[in-house]
Amino acid sequence: MRAARFHGLPSGFVPKHGVLSPEQRLVVEEIPRPEPRAGEVLVRTAACGICATDLHYLHGTPTFRSPPVTLGHEISGTVESLGPEVEGIHVGDPVLVPAVVSCGQCIPCRTGRDNICERMTMFGNHRDGGFAEYVTAPAAYVVPLPEGLPLVESALVADALSTPFHAVKNRAQVRAGENVAVFGCGGVGLNAVQSAAAFGASVIAVDVSEEKLALAKALGARETLNPAQGEVPKKIRKLTGGGVDAAFEVVGRPDVLQSAFESVRPGGRLVTVGYSEEDWTLRVNRVMFREISIIGSLGCRSAEYPVILKMVREGRLQLAPLISARFRLEEINDALANLEHGKALGRQVAVFGP
Numbered sequence: 001m002r003a004a005r006f007h008g009l010p011s012g013f014v015p016k017h018g019v020l021s022p023e024q025r026l027v028v029e030e031i032p033r034p035e036p037r038a039g040e041v042l043v044r045t046a047a048c049g050i051c052a053t054d055l056h057y058l059h060g061t062p063t064f065r066s067p068p069v070t071l072g073h074e075i076s077g078t079v080e081s082l083g084p085e086v087e088g089i090h091v092g093d094p095v096l097v098p099a100v101v102s103c104g105q106c107i108p109c110r111t112g113r114d115n116i117c118e119r120m121t122m123f124g125n126h127r128d129g130g131f132a133e134y135v136t137a138p139a140a141y142v143v144p145l146p147e148g149l150p151l152v153e154s155a156l157v158a159d160a161l162s163t164p165f166h167a168v169k170n171r172a173q174v175r176a177g178e179n180v181a182v183f184g185c186g187g188v189g190l191n192a193v194q195s196a197a198a199f200g201a202s203v204i205a206v207d208v209s210e211e212k213l214a215l216a217k218a219l220g221a222r223e224t225l226n227p228a229q230g231e232v233p234k235k236i237r238k239l240t241g242g243g244v245d246a247a248f249e250v251v252g253r254p255d256v257l258q259s260a261f262e263s264v265r266p267g268g269r270l271v272t273v274g275y276s277e278e279d280w281t282l283r284v285n286r287v288m289f290r291e292i293s294i295i296g297s298l299g300c301r302s303a304e305y306p307v308i309l310k311m312v313r314e315g316r317l318q319l320a321p322l323i324s325a326r327f328r329l330e331e332i333n334d335a336l337a338n339l340e341h342g343k344a345l346g347r348q349v350a351v352f353g354p
Ligand SMILES: [Zn+2]
Pocket: 051, 052, 053, 073, 159, 160
């Protein structure tokens, strides 16, 4: 089968921000089709979303499995075959494969917080992922797609939609009538916008790209702000009469975290969804005096997938407008370059089949 694999960075290679060099390309190659082991299914990939996390590996964040590893963790497809001891799922079933497999044994798993499992494994990181024609996955973790859900678009539910949905619903616990700001309108941020709007919040979307802000508006943002046109926290405090109830940072940059923090009203919540390896210096006295909650958010609990799929089916959450471009596997490096250069609107997906 064909797979787009990461072979690691050459020793001594120093990645640069905003640039993808030839050394950082995925290699599209022929590898043996995997066999599903006991308890696993083989999924024929229909689509796999292309995420900023994939770029982090190309910039030096190590994958847990040593390269070569097939990247991609936002997968939809159909069940091609079953390994031994698999029940309750059938050949031909349309499924989505959540980004992470949890252990079911640790305390987070046993308390319903399997998204922060202590022994989680992730597709395209600990194990081969979805930039390939086939992928094996534990049968217990794949989520059957209800009738009427489009196979390609549903890939987004595996991460781009589920991650911000969890942040909005479970971590920030956004309620109807609240003011919310979303900093960063990439594939994940736009879904934070539409999730918060779906729960009845008034959403202010923030991004440097007018194109992304226009899409945020189409997905339910009430206001949009571009940092290029003046200081955002000040404008947000003015628009809301003192600050938002909840701000979501979906970029992963200390200066953006700082803006999000300054946009929160006393008693409000700042939720960090973006990934950064840099430190952020925080004025703790402001946190104390204003009783601001700073909340981390990672991935999505498995219990939420049926809820999200139901909301998609009812038209309360959308998938189609989020997909800006479909790429064949051979074009995947072009898609990664778009993402690196901030040119990807919504989510780009790799698609397979006719
Ligand atoms: Zn991702």
